[in-house]
Amino acid sequence: MNDRIVLTYHVSPEDFTRAGEASSDVKNKLKQMGVSPSAVRKVAIAMYEGEINMVIHANGGDITVEITPEKIVMILKDVGPGIADVEKAMQEGYSTAPDHVRSLGFGAGMGLPNMKNYTDDIQIDTKLGVGTTVTMTINL
């Protein structure tokens, strides 16, 4: 494995049919690099939840994934509405997902809790009206 690999993705807004493509690409690349299946699964789950949140709640955004032999860092940056109360948003069951999204199976309010549970570290930097940057780290 190279010392440091950086992957970047643009996530389009409100495109539910393509949501998950970035996460699946990262998953495939990590598999090819020989990263352990359990770490690959954690990255895939955490990144998908972040990716779909950008699609649903933030008009899309950009994702950078940095891979080193020690860790995988995912940075998901959007210029959406921001999160008013992060502590509340992190609670299981809290969701502001609209009905048309709930009918697709989203809105359980479990995305952010999954992101926390499947990573070693999560930082949420958010400002109302400015946007949100979620940084997640998985140690290898």
Add this chain to the structure above:
Amino acid sequence: MTVQQLIDSSGFSPVNAGGDARDRAISGVYCCDLLSIAMGHAPADCAWVTVMANMNTLAVAALADVACVVLAEGAALDDASAEKAKLQGITVLSTDLPVFDAALRVHTMLR
């Protein structure tokens, strides 16, 4: 039991038999229709029984490493989603059985 054995003996209709992963051993059965709960709780290699049949179901199935998706209550994928299942080699079966009965059938076959 492998995914192929489930396809052969369950009586469920194959929507997409799946690609190279049909010799994968099924670890158990998991039921839920809310995607992020399934994402967080479906065990790797399980058979996931749901009535939620869309593109996002397939994304969750692939990313959470489930062995196959069983669509219960006659839930059906639209053409674009069926195409994606094919492209990504995700095994999808369908049945008119309710969720519990479909899950029970898989569970019984696993024992």
